[in-house]
Amino acid sequence: MPAFLKHAVQKLSSRLERMSIQNRLIAAYLVVMLIPMMIISVYVFNEFYVGNINGLARAREAEMQLEQLSIRNNMESLERMAQLTLSDQSIIAYLAREDEPKTEELIAFNKTTIANLSRLQYNNPTIHSLRVYFDNPRIYEAWPLLLRESRIAGQAWYGGVRQLGVKERWSIFATENDPFITTEQKPTPLVSLFKEANIPLGNHLGIVEVDMLMSDFFPKTFSPIGQANSQMYVVSGDGQVYVNDRNDFAFQTGLTPSKVKEQLQLFAAPDSNRFQFSYGGKPYLCLYSQVELLDARLVQVVSLDSVLSSVQGIRNKIIIANVILMVLLTAATYLINAFILKKLRVLSESMKRVNRGDFEVSIPIKGSGEVGELAHHFRKMLQKIKGLIAEAVKKNAATKEVELKSLRNQIDSHFLYNTLENIKMMAEVERQDKISNALTSLGGLMRYNLNWSGDYIRLKDEIAHIVNYVAIMNIRYNQLIDLRMEIAPKYEEHEVLKMSLQPIVENAVKYGMETGRRRKGIVITISCREDGKTTYIEISDNGGRLSAGKLEEIQRKLAMDDAELDRENGRIPTLRGANNGGSGIGLRNVHQRLQLFYGREYGLAVTCAEGEWTAVTLKIPYLILSGGVAEHAKLIDRR
Template sequence: MDLELGKRTAGLWDSFTYWFGRRSLQSRLIAAYIFIILGPCLMVSFYSYGAINNTYVSDAIDKNSYLLQMEKLYINNQIESMERAVQMAYEDKEVREYLAYTKEPDLSELVEFNTDVFINMTRIQYNNPNLEHLRLYSNSNVHEIWPIFFREVRVSTEPWYQKALKLKGQLSWSFLNNDTELMNRFAGQTPKLVPKVSLLREMSVPTNNHIGMVQVDMLLERFTPKTYTTVQDSQSQMFLVDEEMQLFTRPDHSFLQENGEMAVAIADRLEAYRKTGNWDINYTENGKSFLLINTPLDRINAYLLNVVSMEGVMKDISHTRNLIIGVNIGFIILVTAIAYVLNAFILKNLRVLTETMKKVRRGEAYTAITVRGGGEVGELAHHFSKLMNTINTLVAQAVYKQALSKEAELRTLHNQIDAHFLYNTLENIKMLAEMEDQRTISDALTSLGGMMRYNFKWSGEYVKLRDEIRHIENYIEVMNIRFEHPIVLMLNIEHSYAELEVLKMSLQPIVENSVKHAWYGEQEEAENRTIHIDVSEGDGDIFIAIRDNGSGLTTDRLLTLHEALYAKEEVSEFASEPGDHTRRAGGIGLRNVHQRLQLFYGEEYGLEVQSSIGRGTTVFMTLPKVLLTGDKQL
C-alpha cells in the first residue's frame, strides 16, 4: 500500500513538473514570486494568529480568574459571618443551660429566658441580615421557642444532622437543595426549593454529654451571589461544588441545559484534581469549547468553578483570522500585478530573441537581431549572432568534410582488402610450416596473426582486460623467437577482473618497454627472465602492476624518466644515459600511455614507475573499476 502510494505521488509530481516546465518564463517567474512571498506571509500569519489566539485565551482566563477570586473573597466573608454567629450561640452559658434542662422549667424561668436570652439570639440574626436561620436543637423535652429553639427529634433523622453529630463539636458544613419547614404548620407542605448552606456544631455539657446542636443557615443566592445571579450571561457561569460533588448553580440560562455531560465531566475532573492536584482547564462538548477555571474553598471543603464559554472569544479570533487572510490575499494580488507588469517589460527583448530563434528553426534565413539595452538578454543575443555565424561556417566546412569522408571510406575498404590479403598469406605460410613440421614457426605465425587482427580491428578505444592480455601473450610468443631462453609471462589476475575495461594498446607498450630495455648486454640471453602482471583493487579503483626482474634504473635515470613522463610539453625522445647507446628507457611510449589514461579517465589516473639497480622495474597503472558495458562498480 505504501509502495503504491509512493508511486502515485511520484507520478503526480512528475506530471506537475512537466506541466510547470512547459509554462512561459513570465508565468514561472510570477509563480516563483508568489511562492517566495507566500511562504514568509504564511509563517508570519500563523505566528500572529497563534499569538493573538493565545492573547485572547489568556485575557479570558485572567478576567474570569479575577472574578472567581473576587467571589471567593466574598464567600470567605460569609463563612466568617456564619462561624461568628455559631460561636456566639455556642458560647452563651444560658443557652447551654436551657438546652440541658432535664425537667420542665417554670413560667418565670421561661419569661426571663424569653426576655433576655431569646432576644440576644434574635439580635445575632438581625445583625447578620444575610443569615436565613439561627436554630438551636435540644435533645430534651424543653419548650420550643419558634423560630430559634426546637426539639432535636424534628431533624434527628436527617443525614446532614447525623454527619454533624459524628464530628463531636467540630464545625460541619452541609449544602442542601431545599429549606425544610420545621414547624409543620401545614399538613403535606412541600419544602421550599431554595438551595442553602448550613453550618452546624454539636453542644455538649460536659464533654461528650450531648445536649443539643446549633445551626446557622444562609441561602446560596446570598452566600455566593454570582453563582445565582439573575443577570443573563451566556459567556460564563459559576458553580459551587461540595465535598459530595453536588453542583449548585443558577437554574436559568445554564450551560447544563444544552450540555448534558458537563456535570459529570466537572465531577470527574474535581475527583482527579483532589487525588493528583492536576487540573485540565479545557473542555469541549457539542462542538463548543469551554474553559473550566477552578479554585478550592478549603474552609468549607468545597470548590468554586467558573465555566467560560469560548464562543465569543472564538468569534473575535475568527474575525482577526479572516482579516489576516484578507490582507495576505490583497498583498499577493498587488505583488502579482506589479510583477506581471515588470516582467512583461523586462522579458520583452527575450521574446524578440525567442521569435528569431523560432524562425531559424523553421529554416528561414537568419537576419541580424537587434536588442536594445545590455544585461543577460543582450549578451545572449550577441552570442546567438556569433553562434549563427559559426554555424554557417561549419555548414560550409561540413560540405568539404563530407567529400573527404567519402574518400576515407574508399581508403578504408582498400585497407580491409589489404588486411585480408595479408591474413590469407599468413595462413598459407602457416600451413606450409605445419607441412614441414615446423611447429615453432607455425605457432609464431599464429601469434603474429592474432596481433595483426588485434591491431587492425580498431572498433573503439576500450577493450576487455582479457583481450589486452591475450594480445600481450601473442606479442611475447612472437618476441621469444629471437631468444634462446624465452621470456616468461606470469599472470596474477583473478577471473572476475577479466571483464574490466581498459584502453586498447595501453598495457602492450609497457610490456614492450620491458622486453626491449629490462635486459641488455649479457643479460639479453640470461635464464629466468620474467614479466609479472598483477591486478588488485582498492577504494573503487583498479591497480595493474607490470614488473620485470631486469637490471633496473639508477636514481638519476629514474628521475629523468619521471620528468619525461609527467612533462606538460611533449619531448622528442627520452635520452639515454651518457655512454650507453644500446639501450633506451622507452619514455615516449610510457608518456603516451600516461596521457591517454588521463585524457580518458581524469587527472587522478595514470602511470607511476618504480625502479632500483638490480631489482628490476615496476610500472603501476591506476584506472577506475568499470565494466566494458560502462557501468561503474562501486
C-alpha cells in the same frame, strides 16, 4: 522520502520546467512572499485568539474571586452566629440543667435568652435560620430555636456531627433542613454550619445549626442580573449541580446542569483551573475553583461565540489584506520581469527561427550583460554551424564519389550466382546431395540479401528465407534445429518488412543452442493470427534462455528512445546479442523499423517462461501485398 511525495515533487518540477522564466520568477516571488505572510498571519491570528480568551478568562476569574470573597464573608457570618450562640451562658446553663425548670424560669428564659437570639438573627438578615438541638430530657423545647435531637436523629449528617467534638461541619442541602417542613413544600437549597455544644470537653450538650439560603451564600451565582453569555454553577461533593434557574443561558445554549457536570468530569484536572470544550458545534470556556471548607466547586461556563466572531472578523481582514497585497505584488513583478526579460524573449524567438532552418536570422541585441553575452556567443555558433554545413556538403559529395567508384569495382552478383550454380551441378554429378542442398540454401540467402528492390515483401518469401537460413544452420548443429510453421495459407501473401523475422530466428538459434540444448536441439515455431485490423506473428522456441531480470531489461530498452539509451550506455546497443552475429540487425533495430514504417502503436513484444520457452511477437497492420485487404482493415500511409 515516500513514493507519493517523490512523485508529487517530480510532477511539480516537471511543470516548473515547462513554464517560462517570467512565470517561474513570478511564482518564486509569490512563494517567497506568501510563506512568510502566511506564517505571520497565522501567528497574529493565534495570538489574537489566545489573547482574547486569556483576557476573557481573567475577567471571569476576577468575578469568581469576588464570589469567593463573598463566600468567605458569609462563612464568617455563620461561624460568628454559631459562636455567639455557644458563648451565651444562659443557653449553656439551660442545656446543662439537671432538674426541670420552673414556670417562672421558663418565662424569664424565653423573654431574655430566646428574645436575644431572635434579635441577633433578625439583625443578620442573611441568616436564614438558627437552631439548637439538645438531648436533655429534663428541659423543654422553645420553637423554633430550641428543639430536641430526636427530631433530627434520622438525618444523614447527625451521626457525623456527634463525632466532631469541638470541630465544625459544613454541608449543602438541596431542601431546607427543617423538621417541621413537609416534603410537599417547595425545596429551598441551603448552606448549613453545624457545631457541637461540648462544654466541658467531652460532655455533649447539643448541636447548633446555622443556615443560609444558597442564593445569599453565593450571591453572584444566583444573582437575578446575569450575563447572557456566561453562567455560574455550584457543584457539591455528592455531584449535585445548583444554578440560578432564572438565567436563560441553559435555554439558549442547550447546556443543562447535567451536561456541565459531564464536561467537568471529562476535562477538569487537579493542576489546572480552566479548560475549553465544544458543545453543539460552539466553543466554551469553563473555569472552576474549590470552595474551602465546603466540599464544593464554583464553576463558571463562558460562551466563546463573541470571541470567535471577533477573531473571525480580524482573520477576514487579514486575508483580504493579504490578497490585495499579493495581487499588487504579482502585477508589479510581472511588469518588472517583462522589462528585464524583453531581450531574452528576442533571443528566444531568434533561436526558434534557426530551429526552423533560417540560418540568416539577425539578432539585434547589443551590450555586455548576460543576455548580450548570450547573443554574442549565439551569433558565433551560427557562423560555425554554417561552416560545418558547407563542410558536410563537401564531405557528402566526396563520399558519393567514392561509393560510385567502389560500385564499379564490385564483382557482378550474377557471376556469384552462376558460380554457385556450377558448383551445385558438380555436387549433384558426384551425388553429394547434402552439399547440393546446402549450396541451394546459400544461393537463396545471397539472392535474398543482395536483391533489395524494396522494403516490403510477402510473408511466404520471408519464411522461405528463414527456411534456407535454418537449413544452413542445421549443417553446423547436426540437424538439431526443428523449424515448425503454423501459418494458414491466407497469411502467405501478407505484407511484412524484409529482414524482420530472420534476426529473431537468428537470436533463437544462437542463444538457444548455447544454453545447454546443443545436444538436445531446439524447436522454433512460427505462427500467425489476426485480430481486427492487426496481425500478430509469433516466433517462439523452447530454449528457455531468458531470465525474468533479462526479460525486464529487454522490455525496458525496447521502450527507450535513442537519446535515453545513449545516455544510459554511451551508445545504442542492440538486444540479446544480435549486433555482431547473423544479419547484424538486433531486436531493437527490428522494433524501431516496425514503428518507423507502420507507426508507434506497432512493434515487438517479448515474453518468456524462465527455463521453458521464449516468444517474440510482431504486431503489424493487416495488409495483403497481392492487392487484397481484409474488409475491416484500413490502408496505411507510408510516407
